[in-house]
Amino acid sequence: MQWRVGVLRSGVENIAWTDRGEEQDWPSARVAALASLRALVLEEGRQEYWLQVGDVDAIVHPGVDIEGRLNLSNVEGALPLER
Numbered sequence: 001m002q003w004r005v006g007v008l009r010s011g012v013e014n015i016a017w018t019d020r021g022e023e024q025d026w027p028s029a030r031v032a033a034l035a036s037l038r039a040l041v042l043e044e045g046r047q048e049y050w051l052q053v054g055d056v057d058a059i060v061h062p063g064v065d066i067e068g069r070l071n072l073s074n075v076e077g078a079l080p081l082e083r
Contacts, residue, residue, distance in 0.1 A: 001054045003033040008048040026083040029053045
């Protein structure tokens with residue numbers, strides 16, 4: 001199952017697909033895509049992120065916590081556990 005992760009940077013119209021891969025099944029592809037997303041968010045900061053795993057699309061908007069640090073709590077829930 002193919003997956004890819006990208007970012008829609010501020011002031012840009014097109015998604016920059018930064019990572020992609022292929023895994024044997026949904027759980028493996030989900031784990032790989034979410035790991036890539038977490039790394040990308042830590043590198044890029046607050047942006048709009050896109051994921052595609054198989055035929056499932058997701059958009060993630062990381063927030064910040066009360067101290068201004070990135071809050072990645074909504075990353076895991078971006079894709080369902082099962083397909």
